[in-house]
Amino acid sequence: MSDVQTTAPANETDVYAIHGADPEVLAYAMAKYSRSALTLRESLAEISAQKAEQFLNTFYFAYGHRSIADLAHVAFAIERLSLLAAISLVDEPRWDGQERSTRYQNFRKSGYYKPRFESIQSADEYTKCVDALFDGYTEVGEGMLAELKAHTARPEGMDEASYTRTLKARAYDMARYLLPLATNTSLGQITNARTLEGQIARLLGSDYAEIRDLGEKLRAAAAGPAWNVNHGAAGEILEEIRTMDADLAARAGEHLLREVRTSPTLVKYTSPSEFQAKSRPVLRQAARELMGEAAIEPMPADSPNVELISPPAGEAMSLEIDLAASLLYPHTHYRFRQVRDAVASLSEVRIAELIELGLEHRGRHDELPRAFAAANGLRFDILMDIGGFRDMHRHRRCTQLLQACTTVHGYDVPDFPGQPHVSVSPVFARYTELVERAFGFHGNVTGVDVPAAAVATTPKLSAHSPAPVPVPQFGEGGVRMAWGAPLAGKTQAAVAPVDGTSVADYVLPLATRCRSLFTMDFAEAVYISELRSTPAGHWSYRNVAWQMYREVARAYPSLAKHFRIRDPHEPIDLLQR
Incomplete structure (x- = not known):
């Protein structure tokens, strides 16, 4: 009988989960893979919070290795914020979280901002x-x-x-x-520190005081002591140990009851985005000059909530036109096609100038504006009620450009x-x-x-x-x-781009229509259309999902068969959810 092997082969993959390490310490330990042959267990054993801070100050801030922050994930509870602020908070492409449902909870008890x-x-x-x-x-x-x-x-x-x-x-x-x-809601989010840093910078630059204050509170929560779910149980255990060995209890207490700060280093320099603050007024002015007093054109009669944007075949400077139009679109209340047609009528020099306006204030570590990710793929200009939009807004495998709140589109x-x-x-x-x-x-x-x-x-x-x-x-x-x-x-607002925001926006009900541009690949278009058209869903987004499918089927008829979609106009059992 052969000997039983008691040790794992030297080349066998080792996989283990990690629990209990502070987010920044864990980020540092993982980043060490690129600079050290130590295992993660060995790295975590030798790292202190002070070493992690020193490392991050050098490589994150001085050398700009921002991918390190992708490794530090932080969970937040954000409670008693308005629906308006919640829309702004979750407007991140790399965001994970869950919010109170207007379907399953009574918001009458929530209060308001x-x-x-x-x-x-x-x-x-x-x-x-x-x-x-x-x-x-x-x-x-x-x-x-x-x-x-x-x-x-x-x-x-x-x-x-x-x-x-x-x-x-x-x-x-x-x-x-x-x-x-104005209705209060609550939500939880789990983001990496890089997303958090960008989120805080964006919120701090908001036109709304509540949202600026929210940015400050997020930064303070990341840098300050975190609420530890284990403190209560740890305190009870320490009391039992103290009756037997006071010194042991004191040493254990230093570890079990220590103060944890989830992301004190990675967000400490976060400030309002100068890039955003300087770009916003010049792009608003450019949109105002371009569109003049043109009326908002109605959506297509056969697809009144969704319009698929397809550039003319063989169009010169098609990408440049799309980039310039995407930069201006969020600063107007116009259809994307209407803004795009206006841009396309300009000279090549003027189109290039519009693109430069969107980049001239970009700092060393500023990412390109979101508009630059919205110029390719399947693009859907969507006009729908704010309540339904909030459900659509949760989709992350796409780029979204949002226009400001307004009454000019009416209500549903x-x-x-x-x-x-x-x-x-x-x-x-x-x-x-x-x-x-x-x-x-x-x-x-x-x-x-x-x-x-x-x-x-x-x-x-x-x-x-x-x-x-x-x-x-x-x-x-x-x-x-x-x-x-x-x-x-x-209306007055229908003939000019929006100039900013107002505290009166908080009174607008979810019935108010809003406009947004969703850019995605074909797989995401199929996913959203299939998911949001199911009978259990709300009619508003079922209707939008159906029109997304119809727009793709019209433009690319051979691809229509790949959608497994339910027509929202078919009768449903109202007692099935």
């Missing part, structure tokens, strides 16, 4: 307007629950609690359209196929009253003129505020998608 207004009168009106929106959130939710129950009978075998809970989720899918951007009414419509319900008048009150307050504070509702050709059209974009019509007895003509008139 109160910005500072220049006048007491505006502050009082803001409070009244937001309080009314929260009241309406409950009224519409309960009103549509009654409509859903009248529409959908409880089947045998389903208990009353499950029946009500399932339909209540659908009712509050509609009610959430009234939640203002949650009329979903196959279930009772808000627009023919007893709560419809209350719904429109509250949204238009919020829009009116926003206009009074910002000075942007939002005209009174125009006379509509059908009752459904009157559910939408005036905006130069098409609005959906749903026929009786099944779904008939028809798209009405844009309502007459245009």
